[in-house]
Amino acid sequence: MRRSLFRRNKKKETNNNEENFSIKIFKNLDKNMGNLKKMLDEPNDLVIRKFTIHDSKHKCGVAYIDGMVDSDLVHNNIMKSVQLITGRKPLPEAESKLFEEIYQEILSVTSIKKGTTLDDISNAILGGSTIFYINGIDNVIIMDTQGGETRSIEEPITETVIRGSREGFVENLRTNIVLIRRYIRDPNLRFKTYQVGRRSKKSLVVSYMDGIINPDIVKEVNRRLETIDMDDAPESGYIEEWIEDSFLSPFPQILNTERPDKVAAAILEGKVAILLDGTPFVLIAPATLGNTLQSPEDYYERWTIGTLLRALRYLAAFIAVFLPALYIALVSFHQGMIPSDLAFSIAATREGVPFPAFVEAMLMAITMELLREAGTRLPTPIGQTIGIVGGLVIGEAAVSAGLVSPAMVIVIALNAIASFSLPSYSVAIAFRILLFGLMVAAAIFGLYGIILCYIMLNIHLVNLKSFGVPYTTPFAPNFLGDWNDLVLRAPVTAIKRRPTYMQTHDEKSVNKGD
Amino acid sequence: MNNRLLILLCCMIIMLSGCWDENDIEERGFVIGAAIDLAEDEQGKDSPTLTLTNQFVVPAGIGMPGGGGGEQKAFSNISGSGESLFGIIREMSTTVSRAPYFEHLKVIIISEEVARQPDLFGSIIDLFIRDQEMRREIKIVISEQNAQKVMKVEPEAEQLPIMYMNDVMDNTVKAGGLLEPVRMGDMHEYLLEESNYVIPRVYSLDNRIKFKGAGVFRGKSNRLVGNINDDESVGLNLITNSTEGGFIKFEINNKLMIYELKKTKNTIKIDTKDQDNIKIDITIDTEGNIGEMYGERSLLEKDFLREIEQKVNEKIELLANNVIKKGQEELQLDFFGFSDILKQKHYETWNEVKDNWDQGDNIFAKSTINVTADSIIRTTGASDRVKDQGSE
Amino acid sequence: MKSFKYADEKISEKEILIAIPSMVIGVGILTLPKDLASAVMAADGWIPLLAGGFIAVLMTWMVAKFASGFANQTFLTYASSIATKPVAIVLTFVFAVLFLLITAFQVRQIAAISKQYIFDRTPLEVIALTFLLVVVYAVSGSRAGLFRLNMMFFPIILFIAFSVFIFNLGWSDLGNLLPVFRTGFTDYLKGLNTGITSYLGFSILWFYIALVDQPKKAPKMAALGMCIPVGLYIMLYILCIGVFGREVTANLLYPTVELAKVVDIPGGFFERFESVFFVIWIMAIFNTASMALDVAVLAINSIFERLKKLKILLILSPVVYAVSMFPQDKVDVDSFGSMMSHSMFFYTIFVIVLLIVLAKMRGVKRDE
Structure with a gap:
């Protein structure tokens, strides 16, 4: 049902602009070159080099976009080959045979193909390929010479691990x-x-x-x-x-x-x-839900550590979603549930705080979000300063000004730490959204509101699927066999099967010999 | 899409409805103790007027660690009088800035005067069981004097008198071997089953609180009928098998010795063959060690240990017999729980005797009760002797 | 190759195993010890509970066995093949009404108990409404989702029940359990009446068996699932008597919740365990209410095939709300509850007997 929204705008086949480009390549080299230039509106990074080979009988041309190609490759393997080899070796006269000869033998680029339309050319040239034209043939040779400047492989910033590979993906x-x-x-x-x-x-x-x-x-x-x-x-x-x-x-x-x-x-x-x-x-x-709380490091450290980290993360997820809401519920509704001594001292610290706990919590949580956002956008050194200024100064000042109670500062700080100890940023943010909903529910119905929210959250989760796989599996639908890699990270030797919920073809993943 | 619409609808309705029960923690007046007395002036009326004194916590007085506090008292006692406790509380709410909140109520102190009134005690307890804010762990004690007075003590180490009292109560049970406080949950049971019960008594001394003996209540009328002293409460504990600690003081060769109780276990056998002379056999097995001795004899002699054990047994039997005597002769009331055992193990007999057990014919008072103690000294402490026996 | 299991809305036998106790365990157990203790002596209540449980397990098995003989057929389809279409429609409709009543009762009870334990001034109507909205939200989702919810909540419910049990062991007094076997025969019958009506809910099988993946395994699993509440109820009942004694149990409104009140959490993280217990128990009640409503919707849907599920749901939920708000006070609610459970019980027996006898008489074949 939800997908229908997208299916509605399924491929519309016609497009006027593109039809112009699907024209055939002409036999005339100059005309082809002209077309290419016209199509791209003669950008100054378009390099076109015309030259002749075979005793100037055949006019040839090479085109590429500067910066997108590996220029060494173009110079050494295309230009040099064509110009040097054609000078030394007798070549067939006929243009089509010459074209084949060049395609088959002379160009020393491994990835090579023929193109017949202007569309092919534009796609290739904009993707970093080099085009080889020869006058009199309505085909071109497209050579993959992609290159140019790219970022080198670095350690991924968003998911650092203590133990494990330091390689991260790049843009290429x-x-x-x-x-x-x-x-x-x-x-x-x-x-x-x-x-x-x-x-x-x-x-x-x-x-x-x-x-x-x-x-x-x-x-x-x-x-x-x-x-x-x-x-x-x-x-x-x-x-x-x-x-x-x-x-x-x-x-x-x-x-x-x-x-x-x-x-x-x-x-x-x-x-x-x-x-x-x-x-x-x-x-x-x-x-699945379980996947969002896993980190590669769980598997690299020994299993006891891995299990402990997992359990810690589930606790962190709980704190990230529920703690402020629980605090509001306890302080504003169910004071009887707080142990007496603690209740009196919370009451003492809240003495003089003008807002109800909910407003106080909202205030602090929004401040927290602002700090986080400011810290992310700013360059690292300034970002850290924001952290210190925000965390220490505002927290301290707000307490001494009597705007919030110290207990609330602890709750919000703990909550923020917990949510950012989750391995994935997008999950952390998702949980922070839920947090606000729960806080509202807690402010209206106390614990009852929290539990109703929890039930609603579960209803949503059990109805959610990811590519046909229920989001809550292996909790429900229940695959007990998969629990060895859920909260518990069993020893590698014990995780014998791939997750059942993935319905894989090849089930075993270790000890296939026996 | 429809699911989403429903969530939205759900949320909106919730949002529109507002919060009825929200009440921030600093707006609650935490009542931790309640004292119930008879109002002085209006005695003699048909329904007695009561005075309820609530001890409120003043959070500002508790103060934050490091910051101030101290100048202000951490509690305030507020009293009100009236015929119904509920009415008093409601009226009190109109005079204090923070409405009384009873979820942290720890102790209820009831003056002996109130407890002696006919049919009053049970009715007082009713509110504390019925009201949802009350817990089943609220402890109930009887005060010899005016109950208010007990709440006014200002202990040196603690800020809240009731919290102090709560702790003292635990210590009294563990160290002194005195009676365990009666909780609201137990009280509910006593009232419904009409069993007799004992409630510890408390009195205040300058800025201290002391527990002394207990009041004995008749279950049928829920009325205080007598008191037992400390020794008798130790004896009672030994009979009902609720000793959590404590010690037995006795003399051996005219020298004082203390036997510290570590473990007690007892078995009560009731022989109901003759309904006019029911035989109750109580065996008390205890384990313990020597806590203190004034003599100089070596404890490592087996004979001496036997002798000590013999003395301990005699003392335990004495303690138990004294309180039984008090129950059978003076009060003619079974507050030992024998009736429960009869009911549980001799149901037919119980059905026959229940109307004449400790009333009417009073079969209880006529029954024969035997106490046998069997004590073992496990260890004698870190050292056999501390003082030398002296030159011979 | 295995088919991709998830895409279809079939129920696995494991889910039936969990669905039965999830359906049975609801508000009933919160008041059960009180009703039972007022009928029988001391701990003797376990006898009617066990006997009732045995009957319930047997009936569960019979219903499941009978229904599983008609694989992939809705109740209406096989009932009409056995007892003609009009009769089948009436039977289905009565079931729908009864399940609606169950939902309404759960909604009402949850509001009443919430008001007792966690709210003071919040109106009953609002508590009930918010709960009902959540139930409606659940039912509007997929049916498989409901079973997964059972799966998610059931362990939590069991956990909280066991923690109440373990924390209370120290407070219970074995003496309270005595004397044993002193209950008169008529009292046992009274107790059995209470005991058996507390196990209702297995009637969902009439409708859900049609959705089960492997109906052959369903009867065994359903009967096994029914054993869970039997064990749980006996355990909680004996605990209640042990902790409170019979007199107090018989006088407490919600003895099972009061049990949690006694608990003192070691470590003193929070007090008032009964609020936590009840709040978690809301999940159990939610499971019961949502499944009952879902079965009602399913039943109505099988009669009016043209109507969309969501439409039926939107028509039914105001009815449920109105019915749940109908009783005026606690006494009304109680008699509503006992009326509902008795009619459910006798109706289920009636349907079993009717269908079995008719099927025998008319020789309707079940695919064994």
Whole structure:
């Protein structure tokens, strides 16, 4: 039902602008060059070099966009080969034979193909390829010479680990594919390429492991990706929003990561990874609630530590969502539930605070959000200053000014720390949204409101699916066998099977020998 | 889409409804103790007028660690009089800035005067069981003097008299072997089952609170009928098997010795063959160690230990017999729980005797009760002797 | 290759195992010890509870067995093949009404108990309304979602029940359990009446078996599931008697909640465990209410196939609300509850007997 919204604007086939470009290539070199220039409106980074070969009998041309190509490659393997070799060696006279000869033997670029339309050319040249023209032939040679400046592989900033690989994805799609390939050297590892963005024409690669993944998931991912129709997909977030199951849910139904090891592990669990050119964030689908609270490091440290970290994270998730709401409920409704001595001292600290607990909590929580936002946007050194100024000065001053009680400062601070100790930023933010809802519920109905909210949250979760996989599995539908990698992170030797809920083909993951 | 609409609808209705029960913690007047006395002037009326004194916590007086406090008292006692406690509380709410809030009520002190009134005690308790704010752990004590007075003591180490009293009560039970306080939950049981009960008595001394003995109540009329002293309460504890600690003081060779109780266990056997002379056999097994001795004999001699154990037994039997004697002869009331045992284990007999157990014919007073004690000294402390036996 | 299980709305047998106790455990247990203790002596209540439980398990098994003979058929379909269409429609309709009554009763009780334990001034109507809205939200979602909710909440409910049990062990006095076997025969019958009506709810099987993936396994699982509340009820009842004694139990309004009141959490994190206990118990009541409403919707839907599920739900929920607000005071609510559970019980027996006898007489084949 929800998906129908997208299906409505499924591919519209006609587009006037594009039809102009699908014209054929002419035999005349100058005319072709002119067309190319006209189409791109003669940008000054378009490099066109005309020259002759074979005793000046044949006019040739090379075109590429400066900066997008590997210029060494163009110079050494294209220009040099063509000009030097053609001078030494007798070549056929006929243009078509010459073209074949050059295509087959002379150009020493590995990735090479022929193009026949202007559309082919424009796509290739804008993607960093070099075009080789020869007068009198209505074909061109397209050589993949993609290169130019890219960021080098660095440690991922959003997901640092203490123990584990330091490699992170970069903006370059090819590098990213290579990074995944380095982890899984299996012939069944598949990379299926799509093109997204009517204007931007970016490459999108879906990666999965044939023989492990359930084909239904691949089909579903494929179906959803086919529906994408937008001008540009600047970041994988666009893709995520377009293909996720419910865009109204605060919970991320697709995970994103900068870590190749996490992607590789997911692929081996029978999931798909979606890589988009131009972003280091790779999507992993399907995702379940349990997945959102996992970090690769759980597996790299010994299992006892891993389990403890997991349990800690579940506790953190609980604190991140419920603590301020519980505090409001206890302080404003159920004072009898607070142990007597504590109740008296909370009452003492709240003496003179002008607002009810709810307003106080809202005030502090919003301040917290502002601080977080300010800290993220500013350069690191200033960001830290904001943290100190905000955290210490405002907290301290607010308490001594009698605006908030010290207990509330503790509650909000603890809550913020807990929410940012979650491994994924998008999950942390989702939980912070829920927090506000719960605070409102607690302010109206106290504990009763909290429990109703909790029930509603559960109703939402059990109805939520990610690519057909229920979001709450393996809790419900219950797969007890999968619990060994949920809150508990069992020893590697004990996690013998891939998650049942993924319905994988190849179930066993260790000790296949026996 | 419809699910979402429903959530929205849900949220909106909730939002529109507002908050009825919200009441911030600093607006609550925490009552931690309540004292009930007879109002002085109007005695002799048909329905007695009561005075209820509530001890409120003044949070500002407790103060934050490091910051101020101290100048202000941490509590305030506010009294009101009237015929119904509920009415008094409601009236009190109109005179104080923070409405009384009873969820942290710890102790109720009832003066002996009130307890001696016919049919009053049970009715007082009613409010404290019926009201939702009350807990089942509220402790009930009887005050020898005016109950208000007990709440006015100003202990040195504690800020709140009731909290102080609460702690003292625990210590009294553990260290002194005195009676455990009666909780509201137990009280509910006593009232419904019409069993007899004992409630510890308290009195105030300058700025201290002391527990002394207990008041014995007749279950049928819920009226205080007599008192037992400290020794008798130790004896009672030994019989009802509710000793949590305490000690037995006795003399051996004219030298004082203290036997510290560590563990007690007793068995009560009731022989109902002859209904006019029911035989009750109580065996009290105790374990403990020597806490203090004034003599110089070595405790490592087996004979001496036997002798000590013998003395301990005699003392325990004496304590138990004294309180039984008081129950059978003076008060003619079974506050030992024998009736419960009869009911539980000899149901037929109980059905026959229940109307004449400790009233009417008073079979209880005529029954024969035997107490046998069996004590074991487990350890003698860190040192056998502390003083030398002296030159011989 | 295995099919992709999730896409369809089938119920696994594990979910039936959980659904039965989730349905049975609701507000009933909160008052059960009181009703039972006023009927029988001391701890003897376990006998009617066990006997009632045995009957309930047997009936559960029979219903499940009978219904599973008609795999993938709705109650209406197989009932009409056995007892003609008009009769089947009437049978279904009465079931729908009874389940609506159950929902209304749960809604009313939750409001009443909330008012007792967590609210003071909040109006009953608002408490009931918000709860009903949450129930409606749940029912408007997928049916499989409801079963998953059972799965999510049931362990929590069991956990809280066991923690009440464990924390209370120290307070209970074995003497309170005596004397044993002193209850008269008629009193036992009275107790049995209370005991058996507390196990109602297995009638959902009439309707849900049609959705079960492997109906062959369902009867065993359903009967097994029914054993859980039997065990839980006996445990809580004996605990109540042990802690309070019979007299007090018989006089407390909600003895099971009061049990939690006695608990002193070690560590002293929070006090007043009964609020926590009741708040968690709301989940159990929610499960009962949402499943009852869902079955009512399912039943009505099978009669009026044209109507959409959501429409039916929106028509029914105001009715539920109105019915739940109908009783004036506690006494009315109690008699409403006992009326409801008795009619549910006798109606279920009636339907079992009717269908079995008719099926035998008319020789309707069940696919064994």
